Amino acid sequence: xxxxxxxxxxxxxxxxxxxxxxxxxxxxxxxxxxxxxxxxxxxxxxxxxxxxxxxxxxxxxxxxxxxxxxxxxxxxxxxxxxxxxxxxxxxxxxxxxxxxxxxxxxxxxxxxxxxxxxxxxxxxxxxxxxxxxxxxxxxxxxxxxxxxxxxxxxxxxxxxxxxxxxxxxxxxxxxxxxxxxxxxxxxxxxxxxxxxxx
Numbered sequence: 459x460x461x462x463x464x465x466x467x468x469x470x471x472x473x474x475x476x477x478x479x480x481x482x483x484x485x486x487x488x489x490x491x492x493x494x495x496x497x498x499x500x501x502x503x504x505x506x507x508x509x510x511x512x513x514x515x516x517x518x519x520x521x522x523x524x525x526x527x528x529x530x531x532x533x534x535x536x537x538x539x540x541x542x543x544x545x546x547x548x549x550x551x552x553x554x555x556x557x558x559x560x561x562x563x564x565x566x567x568x569x570x571x572x573x574x575x576x577x578x579x580x581x582x583x584x585x586x587x588x589x590x591x592x593x594x595x596x597x598x599x600x601x602x603x604x605x606x607x608x609x610x611x612x613x614x615x616x617x618x619x620x621x622x623x624x625x626x627x628x629x630x631x632x633x634x635x636x637x638x639x640x641x642x643x644x645x646x647x648x649x650x651x652x653x654x655x656x
Contacts, residue, residue: 486572486575486576486577487575487576487577488570488576488577488578488579489576489577489578489579490579490581491578491579491580491581492580492581492582492583493535493567493568493580493581493582493583494582494583495567495582495583495585495612495613497611497612497614498611499611499614499629499631499632499633500611500633501632501633502633502652503633503648503649503651503652504652504655504656506597506610506611506615506633506649506652507549507550507597507649507652507653507656508652508656509597509599509610510549510550510597510598510599510610510615511550511554511598511599511600511607512547512549512550512551512554512556512597512598512600512607513547513548513549513550513595513596513597513598513649513653514544514545514546514547514548514550514551514556514595514596514598515544515545515546515548515593515594515595515596515619516542516543516544516545516562516564516593516594516595516596517542517543517545517590517591517592517593517594518540518541518542518564518588518589518590518591518592518594519540519541519542519543519561519590520540520541520590521538521539521540521541521569521587521588521590522538522539523536523537523538523539523569523570523571523572524536524537524538524539524571525537525571526565526604535567535580536567536568536569536570536571536578536580537565537566537567537568537569538565538566538568538569538570538587538588539563539564539565539566539606540563540564540565540566540588541561541562541563542561542562542563542564542588543559543560543561544556544557544558544559544560544561544562545558545593546558548595548646548649548650548653549649549650549652549653549656550653554600562606562607563604563605563606563607564588564596564598564606564607564608564609565601565604565606565607565608566585566587566588566608566609566612567580567582567585567612568580568581568582568585568587569587582612582613584613584628584629584630585612585613585628586613586628588616592618592619593618593619594616594617594618594619595617595619595625595642595645595646595649596609596615596616596617597609597610597611597615598610598615611629611631612629613628613629614628614629614630614631614633614634615629615633615634616628616629617634617637617645619642623641623642623643624639624640624641624642625637625638625639625640625641625642625644625645626638626639
C-alpha cells in the first residue's frame, strides 16, 4: 500500500464510525477471503525508529471498513480505519504536530466492508483487528493520500499491551519475536534508546 491512490470511503475519516449492519434486521451473508502480506522487516530497533514517522502508544476508539485503490488503480484492498487516541509519543512527535491526546487515523489492511448484498471479510494472514479500548505500541508511516497513518511494517510493528503489562506481538519477524511476552518497560526502553540515537 505504499503507492496508494485515494478511493477512500468518507466513513473512514469519521471519528464516530458506524458498525456494519447497525439496525439491520436480517444478517447479510459473509464472504471470507484471505490475503497475504510479506513486509520487508529490518532487524534492529534503530532501523525501526529511523524508518518510522511516528512511534507511539495508541488506543483505538472506533473503526470502519473501507477500500483503497493502489498500484495506479489496478488493485483494490479492503482496509479497516481506526480512529485512535495517542496515549504516549515515543518518537517522531514533531511529525504533523502529533502530541499525547491527539486523535489520529490508523489504516490497517483487512477487515469487513458491506457490499450491499453481502459483507466481504478479508483476513490478512498473521494479523488481527485492533480492539477499541486496548492499548498498542505502534511504529507508523504517514500516508498523505489518505491523510492518515499505517503501521510501518504492517502487523510486524504492532505490539499489544496486555493487562499484566506484557507485550503480545502479532508478527513473526526478529523484533516481534524478541518482544513477544516481554514487559512493556522493555519495549519502551528499546524504542527510547533507539530514538535518542537518531
